[in-house]
Structures are given as C-alpha cells and as structure tokens.
Amino acid sequence: MRSSTPNKTALPLTSQQADCASAGREVEHHDQEGRCRMDGLRIEGLRGGRNGSATVTVSLGREVIECRTLNLTKPKDRDAFVDAICDGREGIDRDEVTKKLICLAADLAKPATKKSADNGRGDPEQLLAGMSKFSRAEARAMLEDRNLLKRSVDDVAALGVAGERQLTATIYLVGTSRLLDSPLAAIVKGPTASGKSYLIRKTTSLFPAEAVLMATQQTPQSLFYMPPDSLSHRFIVAGERSRVENDDTAEATRALREILSEGRLSQLIPLKEGNRMETKLIQQDGPIAFIESTTLTNIFEEDANRCVLLHTDEQPKQTQRIVQRLAAGYGGGAATGDEQRIVERHHAAQRMLKQWPIVIPYAPRLGELFGFDRVEVRRAFPQLISMVRASTLLHQYQRQFDSEARLIASADDYQLARYLLAGPMSRLLGGRISEPARRFADRLADRFAVDEKFTSREAAKGESATRRAVTGWLAELCEAGTVEQLEPHKGSRPATWKRTAAELDIADDCPELPALDDVFPDGHFRHSDKGEAHVA
Structure with missing residues (x-):
C-alpha cells in the first residue's frame, strides 16, 4: 500500500541527512548533477533557469x-510531481x-563544485569518505549531541587552552560561518x-586543511593572485595585526x-602580451570567514x-x-x-x-525590537543574524527543514548568539567600554581621587x-x-590625566539586544537565560 500524503510540516534533518550524507555507514550520495537511487527508483535533475526550475527525470529500472x-x-x-x-x-x-526531491532541490541550488585541481583544495565529501569509520561515527554522534558546542569547547581545552570558554565558542562559530553566504x-x-x-591556533586546528587558510602575513596584492x-x-x-596603523597598512588591508x-x-x-600591454581583469571569489589578533586598542x-x-x-x-x-x-598530568x-x-x-x-522565522520580530537610534545598528544586526545562522548550521543535525528545503533556526540559536555577542554589542550599540578597560577603571579609582592628576607612566605602575x-x-x-587628558604625550614626557566624576555605564547584560522573553513571549527556549549552558 502507498503511504499517505507527505507531511508538509518541518522534516527532521537527521532523516534527510541519512539520505544525503555519510557518517560511518553506507548511505546514498548526490553528485553534482543531483542523481540519487532508491530501490530501483532513480531521480536525476539538471539545473534550469535562474528561477529555481530544474528538469527532473524519474526512472524505475x-x-x-x-x-x-x-x-x-x-x-x-x-x-503534484510526487502524485x-x-x-x-x-x-x-x-x-x-518527497525527501529525495527536497534533497535534490538543495543540491541543485548549490553552485557546482570545482575540481580540487583547480584550487589545490580537496573535495570535503571525498576527504570524508577517506576517513576512518570510527572518526565519522564519532563526528556524527557529536553533531547530534545537544551539548555540541560545549563539547567543542571542552575539546579545545583538552588541546591545552585554559579558560576563555566563551571566546573559544565564538571563534569556533566564526570558523563554521565560512559555509554561509x-x-x-x-x-x-x-x-x-x-x-x-x-587560543586561535588551537581552535582553528579543529578545522580541516581545505577549510582554513593560514595567512600570518600578506602583501596588498597577495589575495588577488591566489x-x-x-x-x-x-x-x-x-x-x-601590524602594530603600525598608517596609510600603508590601511592599503595592505584594503583587499x-x-x-x-x-x-x-x-x-x-x-x-604584457607579446609586444604590447593589455589590461586584464583579475577576480577572486569569496566569501570568507576571517579572524586575526592584535594588541592595539x-x-x-x-x-x-x-x-x-x-x-x-x-x-x-x-x-x-x-x-x-x-x-x-x-x-606530565x-x-x-x-x-x-x-x-x-x-x-x-x-x-x-x-x-x-x-x-x-523570528527575524522580523528581532528587527522590530531593535533600537534604531544608533547608525551602528546597520552593522550590528547583520552580525547578529550571521551568528544565529552559524549556530543553526553547526547544529544542522538537530534542526528541522521547512517545506522549501531550508534549515529552520531555533530559539536556542538566538539564545546562543545573544550570549556570545552581548559584550561586543554592548560596546558597539551601547557605547560601553571593554571589560579590561572597565576593570582598569576600578583599579584606577582605588589609586587616584577625582580631579587628581597622574601620568600614563604612573597609571601603568603595578599593572x-x-x-x-x-x-x-x-x-x-x-x-x-x-x-580627561590634560596634556598629551610629547617626546619622553608622558601624557597627563585626571579622573572625572562621571560614572561608567555598566550593564551585566546587553539591553540593546532584544531579550529572550520579548522575542519568544511563549518561552520557547531551552537553556538558561544567559545562554551559558551552551558553553560552560
């Protein structure tokens, strides 16, 4: 007997991945033409126009x-096609x-993968197939673990990193976001x-070679000639990052x-082409995820x-x-x-x-709840959305699909993104200072009274x-x-300062980011309000 009409609600990703990916056992595989087989039934698709159309052929034997x-x-x-x-x-x-067609739609929506010979990078699916079944099975179990990110942070700690759990989790998601548009x-x-x-080196060691490019030093033109x-x-x-910030270094980072x-x-x-000069257009496609470190404030x-x-x-x-x-x-311990x-x-x-x-699904609600009084919101909102999407992508084996073959971001993804970005967003949107500067201000207040003069050299003593x-x-x-700066630095003479009576705007949370209760008034979130359960 045929089964009933296919369910048009969200489909669990794990069941679709069982048809579209491999994790320590033999499963079906879609190639770049979108071909798949199911008990003698073969479905093949070729890309059509830009409107998402495709020519699909179904064969039985x-x-x-x-x-x-x-x-x-x-x-x-x-x-209608399933009918x-x-x-x-x-x-x-x-x-x-229906599941086959959804997977086929997702595969055909991707740009065709270029051969590894074109770029020196191996194909991830082929490299995965060459790994041990044990590693693949462990990876699959980890991806399906509700404490996936916490396990990832634990693994970085096992590689020798002490503390810095929130920062580790953020870097791991930045790296994972490379797969986003x-x-x-x-x-x-x-x-x-x-x-x-x-910390960056140990965290990025968890990404395979074809996913990471170590570029500790680059010239202004180097990226063009990759x-x-x-x-x-x-x-x-x-x-x-270079400690010198001038026009030359700005040009070096322009690309x-x-x-x-x-x-x-x-x-x-x-x-030069033969005996004459010709102008050539050099293009290098992204996008890229990026990270660097610096001592500069x-x-x-x-x-x-x-x-x-x-x-x-x-x-x-x-x-x-x-x-x-x-x-x-x-x-040795x-x-x-x-x-x-x-x-x-x-x-x-x-x-x-x-x-x-x-x-x-809740992105429109987030947009409504954001404040619009600061122009920096134009930068902050896309960063928040990208962090939500990075979390969804990482947890894809635990998320659901909608009827259009799209992963559905959950409340957990916003909760995690909000927790990780609370500090950066409070500085960007709330005008607050960094945590190290705030702690320095407390120590400064213990040593110097309001309106008492001191030099930069005196402020650095004991730090x-x-x-x-x-x-x-x-x-x-x-x-x-x-x-307040009273006199600037000049030659060997340090700058002179004094403390003012103004108080710092200190907030444990980031009120500029919409609260969970406001975004999800029905309480559809799983972990603690601060999101620490994802990482700690």
Missing part, C-alpha cells in the same frame, strides 16, 4: 516513468520521494602574552575589506567596522589558570593522550556540514599588562568621559 521541468522549491509543484510519480504504482513511498569576521584584542594567538576559487568559503586566519564587504575581489591590471576604523571585536581575559585568575595548565603539562582523535573527530564533523539555506595596553585603556576611558 530501465523505464522512464516521469520527466518534467518544475520548481522543486515550491511545495505545490513538488507535490504523478506515485499514483497507480504500488510500493513507492510518497514520503521518501555572509560569514563572520572577528578581531581578538588583548595585551601581549595574553594567549590570543595560542589560485582561482581558493578563497571561496574559506576560514582565513591572519595572525597578529581584505573588499572581500569581507562584497564577497569577492576584482582588479584591473596591465599585463585602536584599530583602523574601516577594518573594525567589518569585524566583531573580541577581548581576551587579562585578569589574574585567568593567568593562574594558564600557569596551572602549563605546570600540569610539564609535570595534563596530556589527555587523544589529541589526534579530537582533531580527527572535528575534521570529520566539519566535512559533514552541508551548506543548507537557512530561514530564521600586569603592557604600557601600550594601559595607554589604550586610558583612551577608552577618556572617550567614555571618566578620564
């Missing part, structure tokens, strides 16, 4: 039973055919020796700003505008964690013995992630951070109005 051009993303067209396939034919499951970019700020580079398609959906790790904003690079350059504004600004923890408690971790390692197993599991998991389209970091914090406090 050697007999072609149906062939037509339709828009697979439209439920009405798809259901034509199943009516009068016993043993064909309508639900299974609008990935995230971030800059990790912190004093010298605060562990920025080490092999074709070598930047597309790549996680670019740029290392430590980076262009690909972050536009998703591609293009440049006209003159080349003031970053070139055009670069900062495109990135989420993150901070390391400079507190003595974090220093204690780092020293204890190092001491345990030297004493910190090594877990399965670092390679951790890395292999995450490489397999990242290769299993598919570039499904994503829908956020564990570098003088450069202290100067940056003073600049933040000056901009916030709690410190």
Whole structure:
C-alpha cells in the first residue's frame, strides 16, 4: 500500500541527512548533477533557469516513468510531481520521494563544485569518505549531541587552552560561518602574552586543511593572485595585526575589506602580451570567514567596522589558570593522550556540514525590537543574524527543514548568539567600554581621587599588562568621559590625566539586544537565560 500524503510540516534533518550524507555507514550520495537511487527508483535533475526550475527525470529500472521541468522549491509543484510519480504504482513511498526531491532541490541550488585541481583544495565529501569509520561515527554522534558546542569547547581545552570558554565558542562559530553566504569576521584584542594567538591556533586546528587558510602575513596584492576559487568559503586566519596603523597598512588591508564587504575581489591590471600591454581583469571569489589578533586598542576604523571585536581575559585568575595548565603539562598530568582523535573527530564533523539555506522565522520580530537610534545598528544586526545562522548550521543535525528545503533556526540559536555577542554589542550599540578597560577603571579609582592628576607612566605602575595596553585603556576611558587628558604625550614626557566624576555605564547584560522573553513571549527556549549552558 502507498503511504499517505507527505507531511508538509518541518522534516527532521537527521532523516534527510541519512539520505544525503555519510557518517560511518553506507548511505546514498548526490553528485553534482543531483542523481540519487532508491530501490530501483532513480531521480536525476539538471539545473534550469535562474528561477529555481530544474528538469527532473524519474526512472524505475530501465523505464522512464516521469520527466518534467518544475520548481522543486515550491511545495505545490513538488507535490503534484510526487502524485504523478506515485499514483497507480504500488510500493513507492510518497514520503521518501518527497525527501529525495527536497534533497535534490538543495543540491541543485548549490553552485557546482570545482575540481580540487583547480584550487589545490580537496573535495570535503571525498576527504570524508577517506576517513576512518570510527572518526565519522564519532563526528556524527557529536553533531547530534545537544551539548555540541560545549563539547567543542571542552575539546579545545583538552588541546591545552585554559579558560576563555566563551571566546573559544565564538571563534569556533566564526570558523563554521565560512559555509554561509555572509560569514563572520572577528578581531581578538588583548595585551601581549595574553594567549590570543595560542587560543586561535588551537581552535582553528579543529578545522580541516581545505577549510582554513593560514595567512600570518600578506602583501596588498597577495589575495588577488591566489589560485582561482581558493578563497571561496574559506576560514582565513591572519595572525597578529601590524602594530603600525598608517596609510600603508590601511592599503595592505584594503583587499581584505573588499572581500569581507562584497564577497569577492576584482582588479584591473596591465599585463604584457607579446609586444604590447593589455589590461586584464583579475577576480577572486569569496566569501570568507576571517579572524586575526592584535594588541592595539585602536584599530583602523574601516577594518573594525567589518569585524566583531573580541577581548581576551587579562585578569589574574585567568593567568593562574594558564600557569596551572602549563605546570600540569610539564609535570606530565595534563596530556589527555587523544589529541589526534579530537582533531580527527572535528575534521570529520566539519566535512559533514552541508551548506543548507537557512530561514530564521523570528527575524522580523528581532528587527522590530531593535533600537534604531544608533547608525551602528546597520552593522550590528547583520552580525547578529550571521551568528544565529552559524549556530543553526553547526547544529544542522538537530534542526528541522521547512517545506522549501531550508534549515529552520531555533530559539536556542538566538539564545546562543545573544550570549556570545552581548559584550561586543554592548560596546558597539551601547557605547560601553571593554571589560579590561572597565576593570582598569576600578583599579584606577582605588589609586587616584577625582580631579587628581597622574601620568600614563604612573597609571601603568603595578599593572600586569603592557604600557601600550594601559595607554589604550586610558583612551577608552577618556572617550567614555571618566578620564580627561590634560596634556598629551610629547617626546619622553608622558601624557597627563585626571579622573572625572562621571560614572561608567555598566550593564551585566546587553539591553540593546532584544531579550529572550520579548522575542519568544511563549518561552520557547531551552537553556538558561544567559545562554551559558551552551558553553560552560
């Protein structure tokens, strides 16, 4: 008997992935032409026009039973096609055919994958197939674990990173966002020796080689001359930012700003062809996810505008964690013995992630609840949406599809995004200072009274951070109005300051980001209000 009419509500991703991906067992596979088989039933699709149409041919054995051009993303067209396939034919499951067509629609919506010879990158599906069944099975189990991100942060800790769990989770999602059409970019700020580079290096080691490009130093033209398609959906790790901020360094990062904003690079350059010069157009497609670190507190504004600004923890408690971790390692007590197993599991998991389209049902509600009094909202809102989508993409084995083959973002995804971005957004939208600068302000108040003069050198005394970091914090406090500069730095003479009576705007949360209760008035969220259960 044929099954009943296919359910048009959201479909669990895990059941569709069982038809479209591999995870330690033999499953069906869609190639670039969208071909799949099911008990003698073969469905093939070829891309049509730009409106999403495709020509789909259905064969049973050697007999072609149906062939037509339709828009697979439209439920009405798809259901009519399922009727034509199943009516009068016993043993064909309508639900299974519907799932096949949804998977086919998603595959045909993706741009055709270029061969690895074109860009020096391996194909993720082929590389995944070459991994051990054990690694694939472990990765699949991790992707289906409701504590997926917490496990990822635990794994980074097992690789030697002490503390910094929230920052680790944020970097991991930035890397995962490379698969989106609008990935995230971030800059990790912190004093010298605060562990920025080490944390980034350990976290990015969980991404496979074809997903990451280590570019610790680059010239202004270097990105243009990469092999074709070598930047597309790549996680670019740029290392430590230059300490010199001038016109030359701004020009060096111009190409980076262009690909972050536009998703591609293009440049006209003159080349010699025989005995004459010809102008050639060089293009490099993105988009890219991006991260770098810096000790600078003031970053070139055009670069900062495109990135989420993150901070390391400079507190003595974090220093204690780092020293204890190092001491345990030297004493032979910190090594877990399965670092390679951790890395292999995450490489397999990242290769299993598919570039499904994503829908956020509550996005209009978020837009209504956002304040519009600051122009920075135009930058903040897309960053928040990208973080929500990155969480949905990472948790795709736990999310559902809608009838148009799109992953549905859950309340958990917003809860996590809000928790991770509360600090950066409070500074961007609320004009608040960074946590390190706020803690420095507290220490400054213990040492100097209101209107009492002091120099930059005196302010740096007793601080564990570098003088450069202290100067940056003073600049933040000056901009916030709690410190006033009386005389600027000149030659060997340090700048002179005084504390004012103004109080800092301190908030544990970020009121500029809509509260969970306002976005989901029915309480449809799972973890604690602060979202720490996702990470801690």
